């Protein structure tokens with residue numbers, strides 16, 4: 001399961017602070033929703049279901065955007081590298 | 086059951102670089118560009134295929150008139166001469182000829198092109214080091230204005246003048262120190278070391294040639310108007326010396342090309358739209374130098390300009406389609422377009438202004454923009470903040486009118502069509518898209534290679 005690093009703090013407005021590295025980031029609205037769902041322990045099928053009920057998006061595109069987004073989070077060192085146990 | 090769902094925006098996270106604003110301050114929102122002169126780029130791509138070069142006749146004429154007015158409002162005799170190599174599509178040349186420009190050519194091929202377009206031979210300036218004996222003969226026959234590049238050429242023309250019993254009209258190309266380095270001293274005769282004055286003396290004493298002008302071309306994409314002031318001052322001093330010694334009055338001084346266009350040079354701190362001097366700035370520098378020189382007012386020569394890129398860059402667009410998006414190993418975004426350095430030679434010099442055609446997203450990301458060639462050098466922009474386009478989305482590159490439609494290469498795919506939008510917004514194909522036949526028509530297969538069995 002995907003897991004955010006423990007020293008990453010996320011504000012309600014989408015501001016992200018990585019206390020370990022001292023880096024900060026900003027999320028757009030959908031980015032924030034997804035990160036919050038990851039934080040709440042949801043997996044991809046659940047996240048897909050929740051967001052596709054709310055937004056006009058087909059599952060195929062969503063899957064591409066989602067994994068691309070997660071790859072970026074990994075790239076930015078915000079996700080536990082061994083998060084998928 | 087249907088219900089109103091919200092529009093989905095793809096999820097994005099961006100690093101905030103505190104204290105390190107991007108090169109131009111905060112990342113600016115990249116406005117899409119959907120129309121050129123009121124014509125939809127999407128519809129042009131559907132009609133003529135992708136990628137596609139698009140030229141605006143309106144912009145060409147408007148830019149030309151602006152440049153002409155800048156000079157003619159300051160100086161009594163002004164003549165532009167269209168620099169063929171900048172863009173020698175015949176339709177483009179003819180727009181400039183309709184506006185009154187002569188032709189400036191640098192090869193036998195360009196010379197023939199100008200003649201075929203109907204430019205009278207005596208209004209063709211023949212520049213450059215690449216003139217064969219046959220080219221020179223034709224130019225002499227047509228009484229064209231031959232700009233001599235070196236002594237070998239000077240002696241050859243003297244020889245031909247005897248052989249042909251003609252009196253060729255010539256100018257010399259002068260290179261000079263304008264404070265801009267490197268010096269372009271491989272072309273023409275040097276001013277500072279006296280070589281140019283030497284060449285003038287040999288022409289005058291030969292009595293075989295008609296010395297009608299002096300020419301210089303101090304460089305390209307010049308941002309300094311002062312360099313032009315210095316160059317014009319130095320050429321004027323030669324004209325004065327010539328009149329003093331021989332009583333000979335020049336018909337023209339040709340200041341060449343080189344005015345910067347509004348494109349942004351690679352690595353430049355400020356965008357070209359902010360840094361390029363205006364035509365008025367260049368005109369003021371050149372004409373004031375000539376008017377305040379010691380040339381007698383009633384002997385002021387015609388001022389010729391061979392402006393290339395600054396007259397056509399703005400009028401050209403390259404539109405096309407996104408082939409794919411990827412992520413590079415360092416996490417950056419890569420967007421791959423169906424047009425690369427094969428069509429956009431100038432991306433080696435410029436940070437080109439690439440835009441989406443349709444509004445896609447307010448979000449942009451640090452992106453490398455690649456062309457379709459299987460080569461590492463095929464980079465249109467190495468990093469720019471660019472919205473996340475997806476396969477099939479359209480893009481357009483602005484200010485590509487100069488040098489791309491002459492220096493493009495045919496590599497792994499065909500060169501695309503070029504269309505011209507006229508003043509009414511009608512589109513005209515001015516160069517057809519190449520096809521297999523275009524290319525194969527130049528090839529021959531020896532008999533023993535006609536067949537094979539696999």
Ligand SMILES: Cc1ncc(COP(=O)(O)O)c(C=O)c1O
Nearest residue numbers: 168302305342343391392393394
């Ligand atoms: C002799 C001569 N004239 C005119 C030009 C046009 O220059 P530009 O496009 O920089 O105005 C060139 C280009 O290199 C040139 O060599």
